[in-house]
Amino acid sequence: MLYADRKVLKIGNSLGVTFPMEFLQKLDIHQGDEIQMEFKDNQIVIKKSNKVNLPKGISKDFFDVLNETLEEYDETIKGLVDR
Template identity: 35%
Template sequence: MDKRRTFRKVGRMGNSPGISLPSEYLEKINLQRGDECEVVIDEQRKEIRIRPVQPIPEGLSPEFMKALDETHEQFEEALRNLRDR
């Protein structure tokens, strides 16, 4: 996995605090201005992850995907431990 590190200051975007991202970072995860993205906050690790919203595969319902996401969140640490084995 290609990991890059950069430092940014929290600035102002309208009336809210915000952090701008270099366009090359967005390009690497296939995001561009106007795209919808998912923001995941991991309070234990003090991390924020950003990823493009993936369309729901044909034949699966939004309810199923929500249940899958909830199950993944519930067992995230166990899954991470299995992945890192």
């Protein structure tokens, strides 16, 4: 198990904590990467973001529209599996 004590620092109008490089290397997190944070069971869980960069020309609402379409035609799509 890895362990480190850190102080909470003021960074602009926010507060921040630095992480030992060894911790970040284990998570394959590098400078400039995006992370996800979750507060669960009175703990902060940090993960490397799985965010996908969209190819040029695809709008940011693409996945919203796709999700709506899949929900609308869910039964039809499931029916195609049996054909």
